[in-house]
Amino acid sequence: MLSVALKEWAVVTDLMLEGRLAILLRKGGIHESGGPGVFELEFERFLLFPSWLHQKPEMIKPAFRHRVETYGEEPAQITLAGWGEAARIWRIGSRQAFDQLDDLHPWMPAQIDMRFSYRPENPIYVVAVRVHRLAQQRTITLNAAYGGCRSWVPLTPADEFDEDGSQPVIDDDTFEQLVTRVDASLMTP
Numbered sequence: 001m002l003s004v005a006l007k008e009w010a011v012v013t014d015l016m017l018e019g020r021l022a023i024l025l026r027k028g029g030i031h032e033s034g035g036p037g038v039f040e041l042e043f044e045r046f047l048l049f050p051s052w053l054h055q056k057p058e059m060i061k062p063a064f065r066h067r068v069e070t071y072g073e074e075p076a077q078i079t080l081a082g083w084g085e086a087a088r089i090w091r092i093g094s095r096q097a098f099d100q101l102d103d104l105h106p107w108m109p110a111q112i113d114m115r116f117s118y119r120p121e122n123p124i125y126v127v128a129v130r131v132h133r134l135a136q137q138r139t140i141t142l143n144a145a146y147g148g149c150r151s152w153v154p155l156t157p158a159d160e161f162d163e164d165g166s167q168p169v170i171d172d173d174t175f176e177q178l179v180t181r182v183d184a185s186l187m188t189p
Helices: 010-017 095-099 109-117 172-186
Strands: 004-009 023-026 030-032 039-041 045-051 077-091 125-141 152-154
Touching: 004 010, 010 045, 010 077, 010 125, 039 077, 077 172, 095 109, 095 172, 125 172
Parallel strands: 004 045
Antiparallel strands: 004 152, 023 125, 030 039, 045 077, 077 125
16 A cells, blocks of 8 residues: 655646656755665655746746646645655756756756755755555545645555556656666766
8 A cells, every 4th residue: 555645746746647757856855875876755655746836937847837736735635646666866956967867857947957056065866666556546534634835745545546447657667768868967077
């Protein structure tokens, strides 16, 4: 059962569920384990929890901007349609290295600059996420524990999901090619 969700902009979760996006940028919630340069998320498997509060159309590339919806508060009902597994994590050594991946993400340069500049003493990471569409999506009620500006949302037992029957949104070979490409871009000194 999946009992935790990762909050991310709704447009990003939609692109992930369509197989058009398989990397995330993260700060925090990641620690080094298993030796130098081996990173892992606080939770390896997680539901994708769409969030509308901080989405900014101007921070998304024009090709996807029309899909950005903004609200003054999160909707009372949230539909969860998929889950992800952190397959690989890289610490980004430089903005130039990340810029080699421009065609793999939807963010405008200003959004990337903001993430690099916010708490610059903390590293920024790229996470390759293997996304699966749930066999049956479900709408849950937003409660106080799910709201607010947070990365991880621990779900109540009534809102936990069974991933049985879910299917990956991109095939194994395509995902492996993506991981190899990111690896080549970010592991170059």
